[in-house]
Structure formats: C-alpha cells, structure tokens
Amino acid sequence: MTGNSRKTLRSQEWFDNPDNPGMTALYLERYLNYGLTREELQSGKPIIGIAQTGSDLSPCNRHHIELAKRVRDGIVAAGGIPLEFPVHPIQETGKRPTAALDRNLAYLSTVEVLYGYPLDGVVLTIGCDKTTPAMLMAAATVNIPAIALSVGPMLNGWHRGERTGSGTIVWKSRERLSAGEIDYEEFMDLVASSAPSVGYCNTMGTATTMNSLAEALGMQLPGSAAIPAPYRERGQISYETGRRIVEMVREDLKPSDIMTREAFENAIVINSAIGGSTNAPIHLNAIARHLGVGLDNDDWQKIGHEIPLLVNLQPAGEYLGEDYFHAGGVPAVVMELMKAKLLPNPDAITANGRGIGDNCKDVENLNENVIRTVASPLKEHAGFINLKGSLFDSAIMKTSVISPEFRERYLSNPDDPEAFEGPVAVFDGPEDYHHRIDDPAEGIDEGTILIMRGAGPIGYPGGAEVVNMQPPDYLIKRGVHALPCIGDGRQSGTSGSPSILNASPEAAAMGGLALLKTGDRVRVDLRKGEANILVSDEELGARRKALEEAGGYHYPDHQTPWQEIQRSMVDQLANGMILKPAVKYQKIAQS
Numbered sequence: 299m300t301g302n303s304r305k306t307l308r309s310q311e312w313f314d315n316p317d318n319p320g321m322t323a324l325y326l327e328r329y330l331n332y333g334l335t336r337e338e339l340q341s342g343k344p345i346i347g348i349a350q351t352g353s354d355l356s357p358c359n360r361h362h363i364e365l366a367k368r369v370r371d372g373i374v375a376a377g378g379i380p381l382e383f384p385v386h387p388i389q390e391t392g393k394r395p396t397a398a399l400d401r402n403l404a405y406l407s408t409v410e411v412l413y414g415y416p417l418d419g420v421v422l423t424i425g426c427d428k429t430t431p432a433m434l435m436a437a438a439t440v441n442i443p444a445i446a447l448s449v450g451p452m453l454n455g456w457h458r459g460e461r462t463g464s465g466t467i468v469w470k471s472r473e474r475l476s477a478g479e480i481d482y483e484e485f486m487d488l489v490a491s492s493a494p495s496v497g498y499c500n501t502m503g504t505a506t507t508m509n510s511l512a513e514a515l516g517m518q519l520p521g522s523a524a525i526p527a528p529y530r531e532r533g534q535i536s537y538e539t540g541r542r543i544v545e546m547v548r549e550d551l552k553p554s555d556i557m558t559r560e561a562f563e564n565a566i567v568i569n570s571a572i573g574g575s576t577n578a579p580i581h582l583n584a585i586a587r588h589l590g591v592g593l594d595n596d597d598w599q600k601i602g603h604e605i606p607l608l609v610n611l612q613p614a615g616e617y618l619g620e621d622y623f624h625a626g627g628v629p630a631v632v633m634e635l636m637k638a639k640l641l642p643n644p645d646a647i648t649a650n651g652r653g654i655g656d657n658c659k660d661v662e663n664l665n666e667n668v669i670r671t672v673a674s675p676l677k678e679h680a681g682f683i684n685l686k687g688s689l690f691d692s693a694i695m696k697t698s699v700i701s702p703e704f705r706e707r708y709l710s711n712p713d714d715p716e717a718f719e720g721p722v723a724v725f726d727g728p729e730d731y732h733h734r735i736d737d738p739a740e741g742i743d744e745g746t747i748l749i750m751r752g753a754g755p756i757g758y759p760g761g762a763e764v765v766n767m768q769p770p771d772y773l774i775k776r777g778v779h780a781l782p783c784i785g786d787g788r789q790s791g792t793s794g795s796p797s798i799l800n801a802s803p804e805a806a807a808m809g810g811l812a813l814l815k816t817g818d819r820v821r822v823d824l825r826k827g828e829a830n831i832l833v834s835d836e837e838l839g840a841r842r843k844a845l846e847e848a849g850g851y852h853y854p855d856h857q858t859p860w861q862e863i864q865r866s867m868v869d870q871l872a873n874g875m876i877l878k879p880a881v882k883y884q885k886i887a888q889s
C-alpha cells in the first residue's frame with residue numbers, strides 16, 4: 299500500500315515533471331483545451347481511463363455510454379479525474395466474418411492506449427462476448443490498476459407467455475422453421491422478442507458467462523455481473539465502480555494481484571456451476587497467458603469436470619438473466635459452492651480488496667429453482683471434457699448440454715456406455731455445409747457424425763461459431779434433432795448442441811481433421827477422453843504427405859489487412875487464440 303505520494307502516480311510523468319518542463323507543458327496544454335485545469339492535472343489526483351466499448355455499432359454495450367456518466371461521478375467523488383476513450387467496437391452479431399477476429403485487435407489497441415497515455419487506473423466496460431476478454435487481456439498485459447464493469451444483460455424476452463432467450467430462440471426456431479411449424483414472419487417475431495431492452499444476451503451464452511467469470515476472477519465488484527442493464531442497480535454499481543478504482547490506484551491493487559492462478563481455478567469451478575460457454579476456456583487461457591499464469595484445457599477438465607450445474611439458465615436450463623439476478627447472481631452461486639466446499643480458493647482477493655469467500659459467504663440464494671443447491675443440482679459433472687487423439691491434440695466438449703435423446707442414441711451401448719462411433723460427413727467451412735447438408739445424395743443418416751473444418755483461427759480468421767450444425771431437414775422431419783458434431787471452429791454459447799469443438803490444431807494448421815474424408819469412421823470415447831480416426835497410420839501418413847505436397851489445407855484468401863496479420867501470428871484455440879508475439883510483453887507498466 300503506497301498511500302498517495304505524488305510521484306507514485308504514473309500520470310505525473312506526463313503532467314507534472316519539473317525535470318522536463320518542455321514535455322510536461324506539451325502533454326498538459328492540450329488536456330486543458332476543453333476545460334480541465336492545471337490544478338486538477340497537477341494536484342496528484344489519480345487519472346482514470348474509462349475504456350468505452352459501447353457505440354451505435356455495438357448495441358450490446360451501447361448502454362455503457364449512459365453508465366459511464368455514473369462511473370465519472372464516482373471517480374470524481376473519490377478524488378480522481380476521468381478520461382473516457384473509445385475501444386474498437388466488437389459486436390458479436392454484427393461483425394463480418396466474425397467478431398472473434400477483432401478480440402485481438404481491440405486487445406492490441408487498448409494495450410497501446412493504457413500504456414501510452416497518462417492513466418493511473420482504468421474502468422473496463424465489458425459486456426458483449428469478446429469485449430470482456432479483450433479488456434481483461436489488455437489490463438493483464440499493461441497491469442495498471444483495473445476494474446471491470448458489466449453493462450448487464452437485457453431484460454427477459456417473452457413470447458406468448460414463454461421466456462425467449464437470446465440466441466437459443468434462434469437455434470430452436472430455425473428447427474421449427476425447417477420443419478414447417480412456423481413461417482418466416484413468426485420466426486422473425488420470435489427472435490425479436492428475445493431482445494426487449496438494452497444490454498447483452500440474456501441467456502447463459504458467452505456474454506453472461508464471461509461477465510460472470512470477470513466477477514469470479516475478482517475483477518468486478520461483488521454482485522455486479524448479473525444486474526440487468528436497465529435496472530437502477532446498474533447505474534448505482536457504475537458509481538461504486540468509479541469510486542473503487544480510485545481507491546485501487548491508491549492501494550496499487552493491480553490485475554496481477556487479483557487474477558492469480560487461484561482466481562482462475564475459482565473461475566473454472568464457477569464456470570461449470572453456471573453452465574458457462576465453451577468460449578470461456580479460450581478467453582481465460584488467453585488472459586492467463588498474458589499474465590504469465592499457467593492454464594490449459596487439462597486444467598479445465600481436472601478442476602471443472604466434476605462440478606455440478608447449479609444455474610438453471612437457457613440453453614442448459616429454462617430461466618434468463620433477470621431471474622439469475624433476482625436469485626442472487628454470482629455471489630449466490632459462490633455461496634452454494636462454498637457450502638459444499640467446492641470453491642478451491644475462497645481467499646483469492648477481489649477488486650474490493652476482500653477475498654471472494656468473504657464477499658459471498660453471507661449471501662442468500664433467493665430462488666433455488668434458478669440457482670440450485672449442490673445437493674440438488676440441475677446436472678452432475680457439468681464441466682468440460684478435454685479430448686485428445688489422432689483427430690486433434692485438444693478439443694472441448696460441454697457435457698452439460700448433452701440431451702437425453704443423444705445419450706440414449708449414442709452413449710447407451712451397454713458394452714461401452716461412454717463411447718460413440720460412426721461414419722463422418724466432412725464440411726469445409728460453413729458455406730460448404732449450407733450447400734450440401736440437405737442433399738439426400740450425401741447419405742447423411744441418424745448414425746452420421748458431422749465434421750466442420752476450416753473454421754479455426756487461421757482457416758476462418760478468428761474462428762467461426764459454426765461447429766453446432768443442424769441435421770438435414772429430412773432428418774429433423776423424422777424427429778432427429780441433433781447429430782454429433784466435431785470441428786475446429788467454435789460454438790455459440792447460446793447453443794445446446796452436443797459438439798466437440800475448438801479442435802486444436804485446426805485443419806489449416808494441418809491438424810488431424812485436415813486428413814479426414816467423408817465416409818471415414820471416427821470413434822469418440824468420453825471416458826478415456828479420446829477421439830480417433832479409424833484409419834490406418836500408413837493411410838493417414840500418405841494423406842498427409844499428399845496434402846503437404848499440394849500446399850497444405852486450402853482456406854479462403856484474406857479480405858482485410860488485419861486478417862492477414864492475425865493469421866500470420868495467431869495461436870490455436872486451445873492456447874487462447876492469442877497473438878504469439880504479444881505473450882512476452884507482460885506487466886509492461888512496471889517494466
């Protein structure tokens with residue numbers, strides 16, 4: 299704890315450095331031109347950035363434009379000076395080819411801002427899927443005091459008396475549209491009903507997952523993540539967040555003090571309990587790598603797999619964001635886990651300076667239908683499995699969304715209850731899938747395993763959320779609603795398909811998926827954690843050689859400069875999809 303001697307603030311190097319009056323004057327004068335005074339900038343007040351991820355292009359986070367006013371009030375009330383700045387927009391539903399391509403771009407530009415400007419601390423406005431990891435990754439690299447503020451989920455969606463959840467309603471209604479049960483107009487109405495207010499996806503998709511995990515990691519004030527965007531409590535926590543970051547600067551409480559290995563272990567456990575998205579391992583592994591904390595997909599299975607699913611939110615369950623908030627949000631989940639001694643590190647420090655266990659131990663679970671107890675969970679063993687084999691070195695399966703139907707059809711061979719096997723239909727990217735899936739000549743039936751490749755961080759720059767593939771229309775009409783899917787892309791957190799995804803290395807990096815041919819047989823053993831191609835090693839070796847001679851797995855051309863730059867240096871999904879050259883730059887504000 300440093301107290302607040304003037305020279306401990308890094309902003310003083312810009313604004314109050316008598317050793318270099320020329321530069322000080324130059325730095326200072328332009329910040330006066332809209333009304334700040336010399337006294338403010340030279341009185342040793344912490345200067346606090348507000349990293350603004352909201353804009354008209356980013357409707358999920360757009361409400362942060364309003365909330366930032368309350369953040370500013372809090373910063374000023376605590377004796378700081380707010381300086382708000384824009385972050386490169388990342389709108390999950392609006393960016394082509396995929397918003398994930400922009401996570402690393404927003405990360406890079408935010409690192410430059412946090413490092414290169416006179417900021418003593420920062421409020422990271424988070425929300426829509428990739429905004430949360432981009433901000434936490436940047437804070438990790440620079441390591442100035444930082445606190446995250448969720449924009450909060452949208453209100454619950456309703457249609458004819460039923461909850462309609464973001465994304466999940468699209469997957470469900472698309473099937474009904476395919477089956478001819480609803481028409482185009484009703485389909486559009488249904489989907490629109492799931493977005494009734496400002497805020498991010500109200501399901502347990504990637505956004506609710508990552509915002510909950512930002513709190514689980516200790517980077518938000520307790521209880522912050524689940525507050526719906528339009529609620530008054532959202533404005534109030536914004537004010538408290540602004541106040542708190544000024545104190546964090548005075549205490550010199552940095553991201554590396556909060557996001558420790560212990561905090562990540564807590565986050566993995568909490569991710570299982572909330573039924574978090576399969577995008578979480580990608581993003582948390584990325585944040586950890588930028589901090590120099592060891593974390594990989596084996597940790598996710600080891601620490602997370604046994605943990606039961608407690609939070610009854612769509613897609614795994616039935617409720618939505620408002621229900622989650624009213625039941626008690628992340629603190630109530632943590633309390634339930636602690637009661638059962640399942641939280642590994644209750645002492646891990648959070649943004650308010652107290653341990654997460656301390657913050658949550660006296661919290662009440664206000665609705666045990668929405669947040670179950672460990673004694674009566676929604677599902678046992680809700681964490682991810684990390685699969686390996688000749689198909690890939692690592693791929694994730696979210697077992698909590700495996701349907702009873704799927705279990706029955708694929709996992710109930712009494713001789714081998716945890717394994718399934720079948721011929722594959724191989725698709726090279728989403729366009730190829732849409733082109734071929736409904737063609738009966740492809741011969742896809744209820745025993746087929748669907749393969750999506752060319753959809754990883756290199757093949758489809760950023761990695762496409764396309765592994766959850768719908769069966770052909772003719773199978774859906776026969777009542778087959780899901781086929782097992784395996785792929786090197788990602789899957790939307792709002793989807794409930796039994797998929798094996800994030801396969802690393804991807805086909806474009808010459809992983810095993812590149813060698814598959816339609817009609818090959820594949821065998822997956824969930825108990826052993828294996829996924830193998832049932833083709834001889836000689837044959838696979840010959841295929842690899844032929845493919846290499848043909849110049850490797852073919853993927854589409856770059857469309858923008860950033861696509862080319864990112865493809866040239868991006869790591870695989872299992873390794874967080876980070877920019878490889880960036881990892882060596884750690885805690886740069888201290889170096």
Ligand code: FES
Nearest residue numbers: 358426498499505
């Ligand atoms: Fe932005 Fe889901 S699309 S949070």
Ligand code: MG
Nearest residue numbers: 427504790791
């Ligand atoms: Mg998504």
